[in-house]
Amino acid sequence: KAGVTQTPRYLIKTRGQQVTLSCSPISGHRSVSWYQQTPGQGLQFLFEYFSETQRNKGNFPGRFSGRQFSNSRSEMNVSTLELGDSALYLCASSLAQGVYNEQFFGPGTRLTVL
Amino acid sequence: DQQVKQNSPSLSVQEGRISILNCDYTNSMFDYFLWYKKYPAEGPTFLISISSIKDKNEDGRFTVFLNKSAKHLSLHIVPSQPGDSAVYFCAVFAGGTSYGKLTFGQGTILTVHP
Numbered sequence: 001k002a003g004v005t006q007t008p009r010y011l012i013k014t015r016g017q018q019v020t021l022s023c024s025p026i027s028g029h030r031s032v033s034w035y036q037q038t039p040g041q042g043l044q045f046l047f048e049y050f051s052e053t054q055r056n057k058g059n060f061p062g063r064f065s066g067r068q069f070s071n072s073r074s075e076m077n078v079s080t081l082e083l084g085d086s087a088l089y090l091c092a093s094s095l096a097q098g099v100y101n102e103q104f105f106g107p108g109t110r111l112t113v114l
Numbered sequence: 115d116q117q118v119k120q121n122s123p124s125l126s127v128q129e130g131r132i133s134i135l136n137c138d139y140t141n142s143m144f145d146y147f148l149w150y151k152k153y154p155a156e157g158p159t160f161l162i163s164i165s166s167i168k169d170k171n172e173d174g175r176f177t178v179f180l181n182k183s184a185k186h187l188s189l190h191i192v193p194s195q196p197g198d199s200a201v202y203f204c205a206v207f208a209g210g211t212s213y214g215k216l217t218f219g220q221g222t223i224l225t226v227h228p
Contacts, residue, residue: 004157033214042221043158043203048214055213090157094214102148103216105157 002027004093004106012112018079021109025072025093032074033103034066037088046089049074078111086113117141118206120219129228133191137204137219140185146207148216149178149189151200158203162189194226 005024013019025032034046045058049068066076072093078085088110092103119138127133135149145166150158164171164178164187171178177190187204201223205216 031214033216035216043205043216043218045215045217050213056215058215092157092214092216102160102163103214104160105150107155107157 004091004104006089006091006106006109008109009107010110010112012114013081014114015081015083017081018077019081019111020075020077021089021091021111023074023076023091023093023106025074025091026095026104029093029095029104030072031094031101032068032072033092033094034074034076035090035092036060037090037108038086043090046076081113083113085111087111116220117144118204118217118219120202120204120222122222123220124223124225126225126227127194129196129226130193133189133194133198133224133226135189135191135202135204135222135224137187137189138185139187139206141208142182142185144206144208144217147178147180147187148205148207149176150203150205150218151198152203152221153200161202191224194224196226196228199224199226 007022031050033048037043048056052068063079068074088108090108092105094101094103148163149161152158162173162176179188201221203221204219
Protein backbone atom coordinates (compact mmCIF):
# COMPACT_ATOMS: atom_id res chain seq x y z
CA LYS A 1 0.00 0.00 0.00
CA ALA A 2 1.41 3.38 -0.95
CA GLY A 3 2.12 5.81 1.86
CA VAL A 4 1.16 9.44 2.22
CA THR A 5 2.55 11.51 -0.61
CA GLN A 6 3.18 15.24 -0.61
CA THR A 7 4.01 17.51 -3.50
CA PRO A 8 6.14 19.37 -4.11
CA ARG A 9 8.93 18.24 -1.82
CA TYR A 10 10.74 21.59 -1.94
CA LEU A 11 9.57 25.11 -2.67
CA ILE A 12 11.23 28.51 -2.68
CA LYS A 13 9.02 31.58 -2.64
CA THR A 14 9.41 35.27 -1.88
CA ARG A 15 7.61 37.35 0.70
CA GLY A 16 4.11 38.34 -0.31
CA GLN A 17 3.57 35.43 -2.66
CA GLN A 18 1.14 32.60 -2.03
CA VAL A 19 1.71 28.87 -2.13
CA THR A 20 -0.38 25.70 -2.42
CA LEU A 21 0.80 22.37 -1.07
CA SER A 22 -0.79 19.02 -1.89
CA CYS A 23 -1.26 15.83 0.11
CA SER A 24 -2.55 12.44 -1.02
CA PRO A 25 -3.50 10.21 1.92
CA ILE A 26 -3.10 6.47 2.19
CA SER A 27 -5.80 4.73 0.17
CA GLY A 28 -8.93 4.37 2.29
CA HIS A 29 -7.91 7.03 4.81
CA ARG A 30 -10.45 9.82 5.07
CA SER A 31 -8.88 12.10 7.67
CA VAL A 32 -6.03 14.42 6.77
CA SER A 33 -4.20 16.64 9.25
CA TRP A 34 -1.60 19.30 8.51
CA TYR A 35 1.32 20.34 10.71
CA GLN A 36 4.06 22.94 10.56
CA GLN A 37 7.49 22.01 11.87
CA THR A 38 10.04 24.69 12.73
CA PRO A 39 13.19 24.50 14.87
CA GLY A 40 11.80 26.96 17.41
CA GLN A 41 8.18 25.80 17.73
CA GLY A 42 8.44 22.10 16.92
CA LEU A 43 5.45 20.37 15.35
CA GLN A 44 2.35 22.55 15.44
CA PHE A 45 -1.13 21.47 14.34
CA LEU A 46 -2.67 23.53 11.53
CA PHE A 47 -6.02 21.86 10.73
CA GLU A 48 -7.77 18.58 10.08
CA TYR A 49 -10.24 17.55 7.39
CA PHE A 50 -12.62 14.63 7.23
CA SER A 51 -15.08 14.02 4.41
CA GLU A 52 -14.32 17.44 2.92
CA THR A 53 -15.13 19.21 6.19
CA GLN A 54 -12.73 21.00 8.49
CA ARG A 55 -13.27 19.50 11.92
CA ASN A 56 -10.46 21.13 13.83
CA LYS A 57 -8.17 24.11 13.52
CA GLY A 58 -5.00 25.17 15.28
CA ASN A 59 -3.84 28.64 16.29
CA PHE A 60 -2.63 29.96 12.97
CA PRO A 61 -3.66 33.17 11.22
CA GLY A 62 -6.27 33.19 8.48
CA ARG A 63 -3.52 33.29 5.85
CA PHE A 64 -3.33 29.54 6.34
CA SER A 65 -6.23 27.67 4.79
CA GLY A 66 -6.98 24.24 3.48
CA ARG A 67 -9.50 22.06 1.77
CA GLN A 68 -10.20 18.43 1.08
CA PHE A 69 -11.60 16.88 -2.05
CA SER A 70 -14.05 14.02 -2.47
CA ASN A 71 -11.18 11.58 -3.07
CA SER A 72 -9.70 12.63 0.33
CA ARG A 73 -6.76 14.45 -1.24
CA SER A 74 -6.06 17.69 0.56
CA GLU A 75 -4.42 21.00 -0.20
CA MET A 76 -3.24 23.75 2.04
CA ASN A 77 -2.69 27.32 0.97
CA VAL A 78 -0.64 30.07 2.54
CA SER A 79 -1.25 33.58 1.25
CA THR A 80 0.92 36.67 1.66
CA LEU A 81 3.96 34.66 2.69
CA GLU A 82 6.18 35.90 5.50
CA LEU A 83 9.76 34.95 6.30
CA GLY A 84 8.50 33.13 9.39
CA ASP A 85 6.46 30.76 7.26
CA SER A 86 9.65 28.98 6.25
CA ALA A 87 9.14 25.49 7.63
CA LEU A 88 8.58 21.83 6.91
CA TYR A 89 4.89 21.25 6.27
CA LEU A 90 3.72 17.76 7.06
CA CYS A 91 0.45 16.09 6.34
CA ALA A 92 -0.79 12.97 8.05
CA SER A 93 -3.67 10.65 7.27
CA SER A 94 -5.66 8.30 9.43
CA LEU A 95 -8.25 5.67 8.79
CA ALA A 96 -11.30 6.16 10.87
CA GLN A 97 -13.69 8.82 11.96
CA GLY A 98 -12.99 8.87 15.68
CA VAL A 99 -10.57 10.96 17.63
CA TYR A 100 -7.97 8.37 18.60
CA ASN A 101 -6.38 7.19 15.43
CA GLU A 102 -2.71 6.75 14.73
CA GLN A 103 -1.62 9.22 12.12
CA PHE A 104 0.68 8.30 9.27
CA PHE A 105 2.86 11.09 7.98
CA GLY A 106 4.12 12.02 4.57
CA PRO A 107 7.71 13.16 3.92
CA GLY A 108 6.76 16.82 4.07
CA THR A 109 7.17 19.87 1.87
CA ARG A 110 10.12 22.10 2.73
CA LEU A 111 9.05 25.71 2.14
CA THR A 112 11.66 28.47 2.08
CA VAL A 113 10.48 32.08 2.00
CA LEU A 114 13.07 34.64 0.88
CA ASP B 115 2.85 27.23 27.48
CA GLN B 116 4.22 23.83 26.59
CA GLN B 117 1.73 21.10 27.47
CA VAL B 118 3.96 18.21 26.46
CA LYS B 119 7.62 18.30 27.47
CA GLN B 120 10.56 16.14 26.61
CA ASN B 121 13.18 17.52 28.93
CA SER B 122 16.15 15.64 27.49
CA PRO B 123 17.15 17.07 24.11
CA SER B 124 19.47 14.12 23.50
CA LEU B 125 20.32 10.64 24.72
CA SER B 126 23.30 8.45 23.87
CA VAL B 127 23.36 4.67 24.53
CA GLN B 128 25.43 1.67 23.58
CA GLU B 129 24.10 -0.93 21.17
CA GLY B 130 22.33 -3.74 23.03
CA ARG B 131 21.55 -1.63 26.09
CA ILE B 132 18.21 -0.11 27.05
CA SER B 133 17.12 3.31 25.82
CA ILE B 134 14.62 5.16 28.00
CA LEU B 135 12.94 8.25 26.57
CA ASN B 136 10.79 10.39 28.83
CA CYS B 137 7.85 12.71 28.35
CA ASP B 138 5.85 14.81 30.83
CA TYR B 139 2.47 16.41 30.25
CA THR B 140 0.50 18.98 32.16
CA ASN B 141 -3.14 18.36 31.27
CA SER B 142 -4.96 15.52 33.01
CA MET B 143 -7.54 15.57 30.18
CA PHE B 144 -4.99 14.05 27.81
CA ASP B 145 -6.10 10.49 27.30
CA TYR B 146 -4.29 8.91 24.36
CA PHE B 147 -0.53 8.93 23.95
CA LEU B 148 1.73 8.06 21.04
CA TRP B 149 5.40 7.85 20.20
CA TYR B 150 6.84 8.71 16.81
CA LYS B 151 10.32 8.34 15.38
CA LYS B 152 11.70 10.75 12.80
CA TYR B 153 14.71 10.45 10.51
CA PRO B 154 16.09 13.55 8.75
CA ALA B 155 14.22 14.51 5.58
CA GLU B 156 11.36 12.12 6.39
CA GLY B 157 8.01 12.49 8.12
CA PRO B 158 7.49 11.02 11.60
CA THR B 159 6.83 7.27 11.75
CA PHE B 160 4.30 5.91 14.24
CA LEU B 161 5.86 3.53 16.78
CA ILE B 162 3.47 2.69 19.59
CA SER B 163 0.51 4.11 21.48
CA ILE B 164 -1.27 3.76 24.82
CA SER B 165 -4.63 4.88 26.12
CA SER B 166 -5.13 6.32 29.58
CA ILE B 167 -6.95 3.21 30.79
CA LYS B 168 -3.69 1.24 30.56
CA ASP B 169 -0.31 1.68 32.20
CA LYS B 170 1.79 -0.41 29.80
CA ASN B 171 1.80 -1.42 26.16
CA GLU B 172 4.38 -3.60 24.47
CA ASP B 173 5.27 -4.13 20.82
CA GLY B 174 8.42 -6.09 20.14
CA ARG B 175 11.43 -4.13 21.37
CA PHE B 176 9.28 -1.13 22.26
CA THR B 177 7.36 -0.68 25.51
CA VAL B 178 5.47 2.42 26.57
CA PHE B 179 4.69 3.09 30.23
CA LEU B 180 2.11 5.56 31.46
CA ASN B 181 2.04 6.98 34.99
CA LYS B 182 -1.13 9.04 35.14
CA SER B 183 -0.64 10.30 38.69
CA ALA B 184 2.76 11.71 37.73
CA LYS B 185 1.58 12.74 34.25
CA HIS B 186 4.60 10.93 32.87
CA LEU B 187 5.12 8.77 29.82
CA SER B 188 8.22 6.77 28.90
CA LEU B 189 9.37 4.69 25.95
CA HIS B 190 11.75 1.79 26.52
CA ILE B 191 13.70 0.29 23.64
CA VAL B 192 15.38 -3.03 24.40
CA PRO B 193 17.81 -3.93 22.99
CA SER B 194 18.82 -0.69 21.29
CA GLN B 195 20.18 -0.92 17.77
CA PRO B 196 22.16 1.62 15.69
CA GLY B 197 19.16 1.87 13.32
CA ASP B 198 17.13 3.28 16.22
CA SER B 199 19.18 6.47 16.05
CA ALA B 200 16.60 9.17 15.25
CA VAL B 201 14.53 11.92 16.85
CA TYR B 202 11.75 10.58 19.06
CA PHE B 203 8.58 12.56 19.71
CA CYS B 204 5.87 11.89 22.21
CA ALA B 205 2.42 13.11 21.19
CA VAL B 206 -0.99 13.25 22.79
CA PHE B 207 -4.65 13.54 21.91
CA ALA B 208 -6.60 15.70 24.31
CA GLY B 209 -9.83 13.79 23.81
CA GLY B 210 -13.28 15.16 23.16
CA THR B 211 -13.16 17.22 20.00
CA SER B 212 -9.43 16.83 19.32
CA TYR B 213 -10.10 15.45 15.89
CA GLY B 214 -6.85 14.98 14.05
CA LYS B 215 -4.93 17.16 16.48
CA LEU B 216 -1.82 15.72 18.02
CA THR B 217 0.16 17.85 20.45
CA PHE B 218 3.85 17.02 20.22
CA GLY B 219 6.80 17.32 22.57
CA GLN B 220 9.98 18.97 21.32
CA GLY B 221 11.70 15.66 20.62
CA THR B 222 14.72 13.75 21.94
CA ILE B 223 17.64 12.87 19.69
CA LEU B 224 18.62 9.26 20.35
CA THR B 225 22.07 8.08 19.26
CA VAL B 226 22.87 4.38 19.55
CA HIS B 227 26.58 3.63 19.28
CA PRO B 228 27.78 0.31 17.82
